[in-house]
Structure formats: structure tokens, C-alpha cells
Amino acid sequence: MESEELRFDPDGFIIRSSEICSKELQTMDLSKTTSEVFEKWGSDHRANEMEQAHWSPVQQAFALIPKRSGNYLEIGVGNGYGIRHMATNQFTEGHCWGLDLASSMVTLSKKRTETLQNVTIEHGNFLEWNSPSNELFSLIFSMEVFFYFPKIQQGIDKAYSLLKPGGQLWVLVDYFKENEISHEWPGLLQTPMQLWSKRDYRDGFINAGFSEVGQRQFADSQKKTSLDGNTLCTFGTKSR
Numbered sequence: 001m002e003s004e005e006l007r008f009d010p011d012g013f014i015i016r017s018s019e020i021c022s023k024e025l026q027t028m029d030l031s032k033t034t035s036e037v038f039e040k041w042g043s044d045h046r047a048n049e050m051e052q053a054h055w056s057p058v059q060q061a062f063a064l065i066p067k068r069s070g071n072y073l074e075i076g077v078g079n080g081y082g083i084r085h086m087a088t089n090q091f092t093e094g095h096c097w098g099l100d101l102a103s104s105m106v107t108l109s110k111k112r113t114e115t116l117q118n119v120t121i122e123h124g125n126f127l128e129w130n131s132p133s134n135e136l137f138s139l140i141f142s143m144e145v146f147f148y149f150p151k152i153q154q155g156i157d158k159a160y161s162l163l164k165p166g167g168q169l170w171v172l173v174d175y176f177k178e179n180e181i182s183h184e185w186p187g188l189l190q191t192p193m194q195l196w197s198k199r200d201y202r203d204g205f206i207n208a209g210f211s212e213v214g215q216r217q218f219a220d221s222q223k224k225t226s227l228d229g230n231t232l233c234t235f236g237t238k239s240r
């Protein structure tokens with residue numbers, strides 16, 4: 001029997017090649033909003049499956065982030081696995097804020113962190129969000145979120161404005177130009193996504209004013225694709 005090519009959707013679920021062909025033949029329907037997609041995913045098993053698919057690259061990024069004091073902000077917390085880790089490890093002395101567009105994700109992440117005194121989860125759109133008491137952060141982190149913003153640069157600029165001098169932004173994405181396998185995701189999820197290249201992310205950070213801009217690519221041990229390293233991580237520091 002011929003082995004079938006396996007490919008993966010944005011959250012690591014296997015898509016069979018027969019399924020891809022039929023999907024690719026369809027004209028792209030991008031009629032769903034990001035919040036519609038993730039309201040649903042927060043109400044079924046997919047938020048937890050995202051955790052399983054994303055934990056490997058997130059863990060690799062967390063291991064590289066220099067230990068720092070102050071406050072942490074996570075954009076698009078999903079089921080709360082990342083903010084829980086930061087609140088119980090790196091930011092035990094600080095406060096951790098989490099934000100998500102989907103109320104179902106907020107419910108899950110609140111439950112995941114309900115025993116922790118140093119976590120607050122809010123429901124809202126990061127691009128319109130006002131930081132509580134004009135709080136500034138020493139670390140802002142997000143996994144698989146920025147390409148859902150209508151303008152990625154707006155998200156990077158906003159994050160810059162919310163950082164303390166010396167604070168860092170870490171942005172992880174699997175949907176980017178050099179990761180060709182990801183290009184069909186807007187059609188599969190029927191929702192718009194912005195496709196930036198590695199260079200675009202780097203330039204976006206520099207244009208926002210970040211210094212010490214760096215990039216890494218993480219291979220996800222669960223995704224056996226032909227591409228070595230399918231999570232792009234871009235980070236930068238706000239000048240003092």
C-alpha cells in the first residue's frame with residue numbers, strides 16, 4: 001500500500017492528502033472571524049489539543065528567555081498552559097496578565113489558573129486593550145496569535161508601547177512565508193491570516209523600535225514534516 005503524505009493544520013491535527021486536494025480545489029472561504037473560530041475551539045477539545053501541539057516550541061522559547069522580574073503579559077492565552085507555567089516559574093514574584101479574544105478560552109484559562117494569586121485573565125482584543133492601571137510589562141509573549149491581527153505591525157507597535165524600558169517581546173508563529181506547508185491554513189480555517197516572512201517579522205520589530213532583535217526556529221517533535229523547524233520565534237528588547 002502506498003503511504004499517504006501526512007500534513008498538519010495550524011494546531012497539529014493530521015490532514016490527509018485526499019482531504020487537502022478537496023480543500024485546495026474549493027475557492028477559499030474566509031468568512032469566519034477569528035473570534036468565531038476560537039469561541040468554538042474553546043468549547044470543544046481543540047484548546048487542549050493546541051496545548052499538546054504548541055507546548056514543545058513554547059517550552060523551547062521559555063528556556064531561552066532570560067529570567068527577569070516585573071510583570072508578564074500573554075496575548076491569546078488559549079487554555080492557559082503558558083501563563084500557568086510563567087506564573088509558577090519565572091514570574092512567581094510578579095503579576096501575570098493574560099488576554100484572549102474568545103470568552104470560552106478565557107473561561108478555560110481562568111479555571112487553569114484559579115489557585116494562583118498572581119494571575120489575572122481578561123477577555124478582549126489586544127489591539128484595543130487598555131493595560132490595567134497603565135501597567136507596563138517586562139515580558140510580553142504570544143504563541144500562534146500575531147498573524148490573526150489584520151495588521152501585524154500594529155500588534156508589534158502596541159506591544160512595544162506596553163513594555164518597560166529593557167522589556168522584551170517574544171512572538172512565535174507557525175504561519176509564515178518560508179513554512180510553505182502552512183499556506184493553506186486560512187482556507188482550512190476559513191478565516192483571514194496575514195502571511196509575513198522571517199524578514200518581515202525581523203523588520204517589523206526593528207521598525208517598532210526594538211533593539212537586539214533575534215530569531216530562532218524550533219522543530220516540533222510532534223510534527224514530522226519535511227521542514228526542519230516550523231515555529232518561527234522573533235524577539236527584541238525595548239531600549240532603555
Ligand SMILES: C[S@@+](CC[C@H](N)C(=O)[O-])C[C@H]1O[C@@H](n2cnc3c(N)ncnc32)[C@H](O)[C@@H]1O
Pocket residue numbers: 034035038039047050051054075076077078079099100101102105124125126127142143144145148149
Ligand atoms: C491558535 S490559538 C493559540 C492559543 C495559545 N496561545 C496556544 O498556544 O494554544 C490563538 C489564540 O489567540 C486568540 N486571539 C486571536 N486574536 C486575538 C486578539 N486580537 N486579541 C486577543 N486574543 C486573540 C484566539 O482567541 C486564540 O485563543
